[in-house]
Amino acid sequence: MFKVYQKILSYVPKQKCIVFVAIALTIVSTLLTTSAYYQIYLYLNQVLVHHNTSTAQMYAFGIVGLLILGGTVYILSVLLTHVVAFRLESNLRKKGIEGLLQSGFRFFDEHSSGTIRKIIDDNAEQTHSIVAHLIPDNASAVLTPVIALLIGFLIDLKVGIALLVICITGFVIIGFMAGDKKFLSIYQEALEKLSAETVEYIRGIQVVKAFGATVQSFKSLHKAIVEYSKNAFEYSKSCKHPWLLFQVLFMGTSSIIIALIVLFSGVQTDV
Secondary structure, three states, X not given: OHHXXXXXXXXXXXXXXXXXXXXXXXXXXXXXXXXXXXXXXXXXXXXXXXXXXXXXXXXXXXHHHHHHHHHHHHHHHHHHHXXXXXXXXXXXXXXXXXXXXXXXXXXXXXXXXXXHHHHHHHHHHHHHHHHHOHHHHHHHHHHHHHHHHHHHHHHOHHHHHHHHHHHHHHHHHHHHHOOOHHHHHHHHHHHHHHHHHHHHHHHOHHHHHHHOOOHHHOHHHHHHHHHHHHHHHHHHHHHHHHHHHHHHHHHHHHHHHHHXXXXXXXXXXXX
């Protein structure tokens, strides 16, 4: 992954420092947000155990303040990565066009216009989410479980162990949720072929209207659509069971925890 980002960011050397600033802001945002989680524990401890509403009110204001501040810092981080992402798209398209200007006629004979447009336009567009969203999201996703585990062990050893088991189970299930890698590569190839054939079909739409032809008459496009639908369905099937297990496990865990909190709070109130 680091090699991929190193290669991508080489096209925006002037904006590379902005990425590191965005990562730093994401780390600060994650620290603020996870600190709010610890404040929630302190708030519930004061309300349910010690019945101290005045101190609990102080923690409540702290929770709101930390969440607002953390969200604001995260928005700033995402704005910075979007600046880099848009500049990256522009530079990649410029590089692609420069490469086309230096290409010979053989290149255009061996590659259709749809394939060329897919390489230059669509592939450049796909880098947007990788830079604009995944950089802050990945930094937060790596840091949040670590801090959550530290907070769990700080609260209680049993809580820390429970969170550790949940995190390990979640990582294992997410690994299976990626689906069969063989299907994924086939799916990506089918998607690229479908995109290229669709461009060719749109370019020839005047001929389609003039002769009243249907999509079936474009055999390559029709075949690309059928292959893509088949591969997309097969890839979805390979992800189905891990995704369902993930939803049942974590949604079920949340329900159990909420039920225990309600039961616990009722017992404390009666006492």
